[in-house]
Amino acid sequence: MKTKRYAIVLDTHRCIDCKACTVACKVENNVPLGKENYRNWVGADPLRGSYPNLGESYTPSQCQHCSNPPCAHVCPTSATTVSPDGIVHVIDHKCIGCKYCMTACPYNARYYNEEIEAVDKCTFCTQRIQVGRIPACVETCPTKVRVFGDINDPNSEVSQLLAENPSRVLKEAQGTKPNLYYLI
């Protein structure tokens, strides 16, 4: 069997900026409170037009689990590694807190977690995937903006979505090869 390559496909047209994904993530992954620490976030894109002709869209984001991850390349202790299924991890006890990876990440996906004294970021909720569940942000979303799955499996929902719809990745020019796909 082919190895897995986990990815998330997002239909941001459905996002209502309700922040359920953000809170679910913080609870699931014990992300510290009150320090502006986030593993995922939702941004309102700049307001289009002016009163009374307006438009606004919302973009949820998180670690892109790049296939060519600059964070891993700069880590002096190999604390940042990529697991066989494509999930970019920080092994906390190997992290020395130099924050090079935070600077290297074009998506601002990493934060320094003072409670565990290591850099932390989205892991696609590895602990849930291992027991056959989907990441907390994917599961809790009212409008099901995110779909999680294996893009190496051509029959997975993510593969089907990417086949049927045009999509884009963030900051493609950086060559990071992200695994979060935004439907256009």
Place this chain on the structure above:
Amino acid sequence: MSRLIDKKLSRRRFLGLSTCTLATAVVGSQVKVLRALASSGDITAPVAGDEKNIFTTCGMCVNKCGVIARVKNGVIEKLDPNPNFIKSRAMLCARGNAGIKVVYDPDRLKYPLIRTGARGEGKFRRASWTEALDLVAKNLNEIADKHTRAGVMFASTEGTYQDHFFNQLAECFGTPNTVRHPTLCLSSNIQGFSATFGTNPTPDVLNADYIIMSGANRSEALITPDSIDLLKGDGGRRKLIYLDPRFTKTAAKADKWFPIKPGTDMAFILAMIHVIVTEELYDHDYVKEQTVGFDKLISHIQQYTPEWAEGETDIHADAIRRVAREFAMAAPKSVYYHGRRSSFMSNDTQMRRAMAILNGIVGNWDTKGGMIPNSGIKLAKHDYIAPWYDDVPDRIDAGSVSFLSEKDGSWPVVQERVLAANPYPIKGMMVYKQNILASVPDRAKTLKMMEQMDFICTIDIAMSDTAWYSDVVLPEATYLERLDPIESLGGIVPVAVMRQPCIEAMFESKPNLWIMQELATRFGEEVAEQFNFTMEEYIQHQVKDNPAILAALQEKGVYFDRTEPVYGTTRGKKLKTVSGKIEIFSQRYADKGLDPIPVYTSPETIPAGKFRLLVGRHAIFTHGTTANNAYLHEIMPENTLWLNTKSAAGQGLTNGMLVKVKSPVGEETLRLEVTDKIRPDSVYMAHGFGVLSKGLSNIYGKGGCDAALIETRYCPISGNAALHETLVEVVPA
């Protein structure tokens, strides 16, 4: 003196089940402990503990979504959505996810408190339950002796599932004065739609092709399943037209947003009716067979042309015509969605009537994609007998409005009448989780109303403003620590839910039923006997005719008897109106001297330098109860005053500055948010800030309180508060 009428207590006993207990229903397969990463040696192996996944129901807002609580070693680790919970389409919103911080909140009320300082000073001492309950009973009895039992009022929230017991105690204590939330919320909707259809239906959002919303901000004021279904257009068929003075997140999702002038929605609707009637776009057969008063409507709406409405609403006549035609074309799969909170202006009931009539004439009643009467899950009722006191007068707000709800009352009227002791004094107040200082208009007046009370007891989980001003504060167990009765959530596809305790109640907190039972004992044998049951017995009794409900709740965390809507059960049948038909013309209204067909009146013109104050919900908080939650507070630490970019420039006000908002009844200081997302004649602030209680440590001192600014105005038909009638000035602080 009160006299207990000698009444045989021939209570239909539902007991005799005293041995039954409900074992906590856990999710079938235990989630296994993660070892995969541990095996690589990269992370420490998680310690296996006692892990349980418990079905329960969210208690953070009115929707009551299905929850699976993951509990490990007696600690709730995470609340996940219950995938079987069809009503919420298997989701939990930000508040639902933040629920664990309701339990693990340092600000939680931990034990009974008795006030030692002046009211509002925040000085309390810890008391035992016995002392606190004795004090409550003593005070209430004394007030009852002096002022009859009507001298004590009971105010409660809804949705805790235990509010039934609180209201039962009110009734058994003998007061007619129970006040609940509807007149701060949706009572004019209930009234306007019921007057037309005999019931308040639910719009079939999932299957409608064309939806118009007036201010029902469904992408922020989350209502399940509507908020979710709204985005489920099949191949883009769905069209959403959204009217709101603010560009909300619903506006961002709409096909067309109209920044309507506040208080003029009825003009828009009447003009739509004008177009549909004059262009004969209505459902002729349906109107002929199933409605009364259409002939009168024809002449009535002649004056309400789209050109006239343009002057009222600021929406172009052509646009009104287009929307009206599209709406009629899409019918019967088109709905004018009425939403929940309908406390806009004092003409709100008539505005909702107009909406209902518009829905009625396009024939969308009880048909796919239209307006569907609600169904529910049948549960056996708990019977009790309330002692009767013949010296107790009618409700304090009796006769104040045309259609007053017997149990709910009208908050704005109660507030004014208690203050004036008109027609009699109310000197005692029992509050169950209702935060009246944050929710009833004119906080200063509510404070005065409280000041004149001889005694106030509040039951809550946190030190709300209302608790802060109380004499005795009793800590309730949170929704994740209680066994709650089964509740039917009505709708197009109804479900039944219940709450199971995920952990033992922390500190000295107790479920409401226990508190009510303790007080009942202190109110004498007759009252105590009405509370002589356990929660388990109560639940077993609820399902005595259909045990499958409890079985499903234990197996799946939710009960439903169908997953698809059933349409047309009332179509062509006699409706619950006087005529049995859809009442375009209401004889009942005519008999009460009310307009039998809605007549439009313009809102007050806003003088230069003033703005209309708008309030509204959003997806992060529920009313005045969740802003202090650590997870939610982090997302929204304070509220701001929205002011239109041009208006701000005109007043020399800049983004981020502190401003004073002044109304005829109050003054609040908060930060200004200069934005294009609001009409130039209006300002908006979110609810839940500017608190008085220092017991809400995250938000004390942050933002401003809308209730402190809003004047007491209400709809004379339903008694619903009119929250958008207040004009304010904005000046630098």
